Amino acid sequence: MRKELLEDIGEKELINRLGKFMPKDQTSDDCALIKTKNENLLINNDSLVENVHFDDITICPQDLGWKAVVSNISDLVSSGSKKTIGITISLILPEKTEWVWVEELYKGINKALKKYGGIILGGDCSKGNQKTISITALGIQGELKLSRNACSPGEIILTTGIHGLSKLGFMILNKNNFDNDIPLNKRLIKKSIEHFSRPKIYPHFLINLLKTRSNKKITRIGCTDSSDGLFQAVQDLAIASNCKAIMNYEKIPKDKDWPKGDKWDEYYFFGGEDYKLVFSLPKKWARKFSKLDRNVTEIGFFIKGDPSIEFKNKENNKLLKNTPFKHF
Amino acid sequence: MRKELLEDIGEKELINRLGKFMPKDQTSDDCALIKTKNENLLINNDSLVENVHFDDITICPQDLGWKAVVSNISDLVSSGSKKTIGITISLILPEKTEWVWVEELYKGINKALKKYGGIILGGDCSKGNQKTISITALGIQGELKLSRNACSPGEIILTTGIHGLSKLGFMILNKNNFDNDIPLNKRLIKKSIEHFSRPKIYPHFLINLLKTRSNKKITRIGCTDSSDGLFQAVQDLAIASNCKAIMNYEKIPKDKDWPKGDKWDEYYFFGGEDYKLVFSLPKKWARKFSKLDRNVTEIGFFIKGDPSIEFKNKENNKLLKNTPFKHF
Numbered sequence: 001m002r003k004e005l006l007e008d009i010g011e012k013e014l015i016n017r018l019g020k021f022m023p024k025d026q027t028s029d030d031c032a033l034i035k036t037k038n039e040n041l042l043i044n045n046d047s048l049v050e051n052v053h054f055d056d057i058t059i060c061p062q063d064l065g066w067k068a069v070v071s072n073i074s075d076l077v078s079s080g081s082k083k084t085i086g087i088t089i090s091l092i093l094p095e096k097t098e099w100v101w102v103e104e105l106y107k108g109i110n111k112a113l114k115k116y117g118g119i120i121l122g123g124d125c126s127k128g129n130q131k132t133i134s135i136t137a138l139g140i141q142g143e144l145k146l147s148r149n150a151c152s153p154g155e156i157i158l159t160t161g162i163h164g165l166s167k168l169g170f171m172i173l174n175k176n177n178f179d180n181d182i183p184l185n186k187r188l189i190k191k192s193i194e195h196f197s198r199p200k201i202y203p204h205f206l207i208n209l210l211k212t213r214s215n216k217k218i219t220r221i222g223c224t225d226s227s228d229g230l231f232q233a234v235q236d237l238a239i240a241s242n243c244k245a246i247m248n249y250e251k252i253p254k255d256k257d258w259p260k261g262d263k264w265d266e267y268y269f270f271g272g273e274d275y276k277l278v279f280s281l282p283k284k285w286a287r288k289f290s291k292l293d294r295n296v297t298e299i300g301f302f303i304k305g306d307p308s309i310e311f312k313n314k315e316n317n318k319l320l321k322n323t324p325f326k327h328f
Numbered sequence: 329m330r331k332e333l334l335e336d337i338g339e340k341e342l343i344n345r346l347g348k349f350m351p352k353d354q355t356s357d358d359c360a361l362i363k364t365k366n367e368n369l370l371i372n373n374d375s376l377v378e379n380v381h382f383d384d385i386t387i388c389p390q391d392l393g394w395k396a397v398v399s400n401i402s403d404l405v406s407s408g409s410k411k412t413i414g415i416t417i418s419l420i421l422p423e424k425t426e427w428v429w430v431e432e433l434y435k436g437i438n439k440a441l442k443k444y445g446g447i448i449l450g451g452d453c454s455k456g457n458q459k460t461i462s463i464t465a466l467g468i469q470g471e472l473k474l475s476r477n478a479c480s481p482g483e484i485i486l487t488t489g490i491h492g493l494s495k496l497g498f499m500i501l502n503k504n505n506f507d508n509d510i511p512l513n514k515r516l517i518k519k520s521i522e523h524f525s526r527p528k529i530y531p532h533f534l535i536n537l538l539k540t541r542s543n544k545k546i547t548r549i550g551c552t553d554s555s556d557g558l559f560q561a562v563q564d565l566a567i568a569s570n571c572k573a574i575m576n577y578e579k580i581p582k583d584k585d586w587p588k589g590d591k592w593d594e595y596y597f598f599g600g601e602d603y604k605l606v607f608s609l610p611k612k613w614a615r616k617f618s619k620l621d622r623n624v625t626e627i628g629f630f631i632k633g634d635p636s637i638e639f640k641n642k643e644n645n646k647l648l649k650n651t652p653f654k655h656f
Contacts, residue, residue: 031370031407033469038366042359043449045416045464049456079359088373090418090462121371128377129458134418136373136464141361 006102006125007095014125017099021106022120032121034085040141041085044075050131058173061101063197064133065108067273071227072137073116074201074275078225080146081139082206084118088136092128105133116203142206144221146279148240151222156286157237157245157300160202160277160293162253163230164264167271169196185257199275208296212288223279231269231320233278234300234309244305249316253297265319334430334453335423342453345427349434350448360449362413368469369413372403378459386501389429391525392461393436395601399555400465401444402529402603406553408474409467410534412446416464420456433461444531470534472549474607476568479550484614485565485573485628488530488605488621490581491558492592495599497524513585527603536624540616551607559597559648561606562628562637572633577644581625593647 006014034041048054048068059067073084089109093102102125113119118137151157169192170176172184209221222241226233230252238245258264280302281289290296300312311317334342362369376382376396387395401412417437421430430453441447446465479485497520498504500512537549550569554561558580566573586592608630609617618624628640639645 031372031403031409031467034369034371036364036367036369039364041362041364041369043362043416043464043466044359045418045450045452047418047420047452047454047462049420049454052455075359079361081359088371088464090373090375090464092375092377092460122373124373124375126375126377127380128460130420130456132420132456132460134375134462136371136416136418138371139359 004099005095006093006097006099009099018102018106018123018125021110022123032086032088034121034138042076042079042081042139042141043136044072044079045134045136046072046075047132047134058170059197061104062108062111065105066112066198068133068135069109069112069116070199070201070275072135073112073118073139074225074227076137076139077201077203077205078146078223078277079139080142080144080206080221080223082142083140084116085138085140086119086121087113087138088121089123090134090136091123091125092130092132093125094129094131095127097131116201144206144209144219146221146223148222148224148236150220151237151241151243151280151302153243153302153304154282155222155280155302156283156298157234157247157278157280157302158286158290158296158298159226159230159253160205160296161274162255163226163274163276164258164268164271165192165195165255166199166273167267168192169194170273171267182259184259188255188257191255196273199273201275202277205277208289208292212285212292214284214288215282218282218285221279221281223277226274226276226278227272229270229272230274230276230278231309232272237278237280238302238307238309241302242307243302244307245300245302245309246312247300247309248298248312250313251297252299262319269319332427333423334421334425334427337427346430346434346451346453349438350451360414360416362449362466370404370407370409370467370469371464372400372407373462373464374400374403375460375462386498387525389432390436390439393433394440394526396461396463397437397440397444398527398529398603400463401440401446401467402553402555404465404467405529405531405533406474406551406605407467408470408472408534408549408551410470411468412444413466413468414447414449415441415466416449417451418462418464419451419453420458420460420462421453422457422459423455425459444529472534472537472547474549474551476550476552476564478548479565479569479571479608479630481571481630481632482610483550483608483630484611484626485562485575485606485608485630486614486618486624486626487554487558487581488533489602489623490583491554491602491604492586492596492599493520493523493583494527494601495595496520497522498601499595510587512587516583516585519583523602527601529603530605533605536617536620540613540620542612542616543610546610546613549607549609551605554602554604554606555600557598557600558602558606559637560600565606565608566630566635566637569630570635571630572635573628573630573637574640575628575637576640578641579625580627590647597647
């Protein structure tokens, strides 16, 4: 049987069906209502375009829905959001898209919202020749202000987890050739695909930051997420905060089966889509945080100097010659 | 000289340049901060896709930017927004797009924001093969709740202006053949093109509603905008409010030079993109409002019955057989 296509459904019925994924009080009108209780909000927008950010070969619509939500909530968390209010979803889809594709996408979206909080506030769908998912997410600002430009010389650079896995997962699913003489460990293959398809975020980041803060006068933290790769994240912090990052190659946490070699370092540093947090804290705070959560690791420090990245061991600097991932 | 293309600029520099259109405190981070003072917010999202909603022949990028903002603010106003906070802009553009196109688009966006209020809260740009402008707008909810499902039998249906002009302007610019034996009036041609290229909204709608309200117990009003045409607006109200609309053909305001005939009625009722408000009020309130503002006209009333539209003079019902504008 031929599967039902969007062009068979028609615009009104399509909007009606999309409405069923939303809470009842959010449907029928052009605008969604957001009730705020004297709290400041954070807003973020992220678009995923077919054959630029994703393709039908490497990712199924349910995983894509999950990832679209995670990438937006990750941005909110990295800016100090203490709670996700919700998201609006703007879809652009070809007429020949199967309805089941949309349904699966929304299943993934709702699974991620169930896991990390937030509701669908609104959604619309337009015709176009390239699938596009554009999500706008709203969160409530917590007690600390997190931004890229708040790092200071002397602070320790930390990250909340291992990088490169998402990139490896992508390459495995895409059947890319990657630099490897020996067969990859099965556990690492499974873990990498999981990281690519269903990335996790660190929702308790803000709570743990507050838990380990000893000096309550500090309310601003330099932070970003590693959606475009660890290198890009550190570089963004260095540029926005106008200081120099010194990275400690030996301390950077890797999966225990992660192969050695320049290519593998490249996958690690420039991979992207790992959605870990990269941030800097005063020494004492950094020690307390990495003691509280063993997945949080000190990977370097900031010093005065031109906005740039260097490794503590100069031999590792050859790594930095690679160009990070580009969309244009 | 070859004009500068997006692919010449590169992603980082592009984001940097887009940042220059924003207020200074809104740049460098992934999220924008919205300060709220214990007020409820309204959020709306609208996407414009090339060759679906616009094309390079009929509209220049500056007008397109203006229209993208206006269509979003119109939705906010129709939901009872008293003030636009700002917008986030998500662009998808082919690599071969000229930078000057983006610049012109943002000029139009900023002109509309200057006129109707609001700032650019954030923006991002991705590569894609079809130009797409997706805007999310945030407004502050005013004293009245405006929604499609709040119309009641016995209420008068009103609209804030003339319809069909935008459609006519589109047809003129697109060099479409339209049903006309005699040459069109020059003033009407100019006015129609203006309505299509730089549509205006009615920012004082809420203020005038409150000014003419005598019964302060009424806090909910049935309302929508006519972005998809007058017929669609009335139908949306009737369906959401579960009542029947009786339209008075003779009372519907037309441009004094608008030609007569079935085709012209079709352009009028199904044209779209006029961004007028269509709403219903109790009789007394309706009289007071249309007396305060002569552009606001009573065009019919709601009665109990199946959600549908009928004309008072049954002869006009043949008009309703036409299908409204569809995106899918």
